[in-house]
Structure formats: structure tokens, C-alpha cells
Amino acid sequence: MNLDLRIVGRRMIADGVVELSLESASGDALPSWEPGSHIDIQMREGLVRQYSLTGFGSTETRWVISVLREPNSRGGSAFVHDSLDEQSSIAVSPPRNHFALTEAPAFQFVAGGIGITPLIPMIAQLAREDRDWNLFYAGRSRASMAYLEELARFGDRVQIWPDDELGMPDIEGLVGAVSPETIIYSCGPEGLLAKLEEVCAAGPVKRVLRTERFVAREVELDGPDHDIEVEFVQSGITVTVSAGQSILSVAEANGVDILSSCNEGTCGTCETPVLEGIPDHRDSVLSKEERACGETMMLCVSRARSGSLRLDA
Missing domain, CATH: 3.10.20.30 (Beta-grasp domain)
Structure with a gap:
């Protein structure tokens, strides 16, 4: 059953990225959720989009999402950017999670662009628990990368990689420096995720990689479909x-x-x-x-x- 929420905060946090803060229209507490969760937002009749719960400002009564305006939007990101303002009401599903944190001695996060959003709550939780983690965060430019100011407080646990300053990242080197017992969590564009999957599967030591995709992966079919x-x-x-x-x-x-x-x-x-x-x-x-x-x-x-x-x- 959908929840009736209203937008109580709206701010641009990077080029083309808007952050929305959501609260219950009745003022009630919101359902509990774990890092990696996402919600469905009913944009208009027949149009539903999924967005990761994110941000450092989520509480029992407030959820945060951040949405990148996609140049080839099918209606979702354009609707969020152009039609949703403070006090707008929206219908939202309870949270679901297919990208949950699992137990591990250490965590390496790899974010590409807006793929930082599901990783932020994971980082916040591990930081509170004084756990071992690191973040590699790549983007087109610093101006396009959300939450840089908030992440700066974590010091050398966070490596920022603006492509326009540093070129394409060395994924082989990044993975090679990760200890075998470390779990890698990544979200970002398909090129980044496909490269990570290739590198983690190669070599004598297989790395444990968990990914989340915002667009469907390419699937190679074994042959024609049958009834x-x-x-x-x-x-x-x-x-x-x-x-x-x-x-x-x-x-x-x-x-x-x-x-x-x-x-x-x-x-x-x-x-x-x-x-x-x-x-x-x-x-x-x-x-x-x-x-x-x-x-x-x-x-x-x-x-x-x-x-x-x-x-x-």
C-alpha cells in the first residue's frame, strides 16, 4: 500500500542533481529501512520510478532521495525536476532492498556519478559503527558530483576522481589493491559496473562484488526463446x-x-x-x-x- 508523502525540502546539490526531503503528510513516523533500500514513486498515472533512499539527513520521520536529470529521460527525472516542489504530495511505496549490506571484515565502495546515492547510507552506518571501509567516487567533474562536502569529513577514506581532471580511472589497479576478504559494493553507469565485473572475475583471487544498476544490463541469450x-x-x-x-x-x-x-x-x-x-x-x-x-x-x-x-x- 502506497504512502502519502509531501516534499518538505528541495535543493540542488550538484549540476543536474536535485535532493528532495520527504515526510508523511500526517506527520507519522515512516517505515524503517536499511541501507541499500529504494522506493517507488508514482509520478502520474502509469508512470512509476524507483529511487534509492539516501542522504545524511534521513530520520524516522524523513526520507531523502536525490535525482539526476537524465538527458534522455522517459519522464521520471524530468517530472521530478520540473513538477515537484516543496509541499508537493506524492504517492510512495514502502522501502524494498535488493542491495543490502552483508557482514564482512571490510568494504570497498565504488561509485560512479549518481550511483553514489545508495552507497551514502551504507557509509553513514559503517562510520557510526567504526567499521573498516573506503570509497572511490568517480564523476564527470566535481561540479557534477553530489555530496562532496559531506564526504570530505571522512578524510582519506574517500578518494574523489573527477574524470575531467584525472582521466579515466584505473579499475584494475583499484581492485588489485583491495584485500581478498573485502566486499566491493558498486553503483554507477554500465561501463563502470561491467569493467568491475570483468576485473573481479579475472585473476587467481576472485573478488566478492555486489552491484546495483539503475538501467538494465545487456543480456546475452543462449538461443531463441521457446514457449x-x-x-x-x-x-x-x-x-x-x-x-x-x-x-x-x-x-x-x-x-x-x-x-x-x-x-x-x-x-x-x-x-x-x-x-x-x-x-x-x-x-x-x-x-x-x-x-x-x-x-x-x-x-x-x-x-x-x-x-x-x-x-x-
């Missing part, structure tokens, strides 16, 4: 999903109640338990380990390697 027989056990419905159709769209057409939002495999809203069958994962949410387990799948983009699936829906 799938899908049984929705709770609903008592069995359907055939043809090549070119998504499981989600066929489910919705047949009255199966599946929560969904992004329709591109980036938000995790439509994650559904798999009872039988082998999923063909095409999302940008699940880790390699979660994919290998095959216990859940994102119905908006993923299909099946097997001829049939039984889903707990």
Missing part, C-alpha cells in the same frame, strides 16, 4: 507464455496478481518464488549466487531454461 508452460500455483492457473511475451504480461492478462513496477528487471518488485523448473535469469537484481540457487525470478524479463515452471503466485 513455456507456467503454472501459478496459488492462483490455480496454468498458461502458455509464447516467445516474445513476458511471463508478467501473460500473468496479468489472466488475472494473476503480481506486483510490478519497472518492467525491465532493475527494481525487483515482481520477484516470485520458483517451486519447480529452471529459470533463465535476465534481470539486473539477483546476484550470481541467487541466480544459481534458482529459488526466485523476476517475471518481467526472465524466462525458463526448462520447458515449464511452477511459481508460487
Whole structure:
């Protein structure tokens, strides 16, 4: 069920980046959340976008999001920048988290541009707990990078890398300097994440990497799609999903109640338990380990390697 929130603060924190502070319209406390969480914002009828909870000013009664104006916006970032002002009311989902901190001796954060947003609450928590962490933060220029002033207080734990001053970052060198027991968390543009995945998977020591994508990753298909027989056990419905159709769209057409939002495999809203069958994962949410387990799948983009699936829906 969506929450009725109002905007109580609005400020530009970098070139093209606006920070919004949100509170309950009733003044009540907001649902609790953990670092890595995001919320869905209902922009207008039929348009929903996901934004990470962020900032150093979040409290029990206030959430903070920061939104980059995308030059090729499909309506989300343009709506936030052009239509939302202080005192605007918006419908927001409770927080969900597919990018949670796990236990580790040390953490290396790698941010690219607006990808700093989900990492800020992680840094704030680890700093409060006096844990071992470091941040590498790259961006087009200092002017384009949010939260530089707030991050400056952490001293040499934070390395700022403006591309216009220093050129492209040395990802191989960055990863090579990280101890094997350190978990790497990263969010940023696809080029950065793909390079990190390549470097972390290479060499004699495999690094543990957790990523969050704001846009869907490129997926290499093993071959052409085939028809799938899908049984929705709770609903008592069995359907055939043809090549070119998504499981989600066929489910919705047949009255199966599946929560969904992004329709591109980036938000995790439509994650559904798999009872039988082998999923063909095409999302940008699940880790390699979660994919290998095959216990859940994102119905908006993923299909099946097997001829049939039984889903707990």
C-alpha cells in the first residue's frame, strides 16, 4: 500500500542533481529501512520510478532521495525536476532492498556519478559503527558530483576522481589493491559496473562484488526463446507464455496478481518464488549466487531454461 508523502525540502546539490526531503503528510513516523533500500514513486498515472533512499539527513520521520536529470529521460527525472516542489504530495511505496549490506571484515565502495546515492547510507552506518571501509567516487567533474562536502569529513577514506581532471580511472589497479576478504559494493553507469565485473572475475583471487544498476544490463541469450508452460500455483492457473511475451504480461492478462513496477528487471518488485523448473535469469537484481540457487525470478524479463515452471503466485 502506497504512502502519502509531501516534499518538505528541495535543493540542488550538484549540476543536474536535485535532493528532495520527504515526510508523511500526517506527520507519522515512516517505515524503517536499511541501507541499500529504494522506493517507488508514482509520478502520474502509469508512470512509476524507483529511487534509492539516501542522504545524511534521513530520520524516522524523513526520507531523502536525490535525482539526476537524465538527458534522455522517459519522464521520471524530468517530472521530478520540473513538477515537484516543496509541499508537493506524492504517492510512495514502502522501502524494498535488493542491495543490502552483508557482514564482512571490510568494504570497498565504488561509485560512479549518481550511483553514489545508495552507497551514502551504507557509509553513514559503517562510520557510526567504526567499521573498516573506503570509497572511490568517480564523476564527470566535481561540479557534477553530489555530496562532496559531506564526504570530505571522512578524510582519506574517500578518494574523489573527477574524470575531467584525472582521466579515466584505473579499475584494475583499484581492485588489485583491495584485500581478498573485502566486499566491493558498486553503483554507477554500465561501463563502470561491467569493467568491475570483468576485473573481479579475472585473476587467481576472485573478488566478492555486489552491484546495483539503475538501467538494465545487456543480456546475452543462449538461443531463441521457446514457449513455456507456467503454472501459478496459488492462483490455480496454468498458461502458455509464447516467445516474445513476458511471463508478467501473460500473468496479468489472466488475472494473476503480481506486483510490478519497472518492467525491465532493475527494481525487483515482481520477484516470485520458483517451486519447480529452471529459470533463465535476465534481470539486473539477483546476484550470481541467487541466480544459481534458482529459488526466485523476476517475471518481467526472465524466462525458463526448462520447458515449464511452477511459481508460487
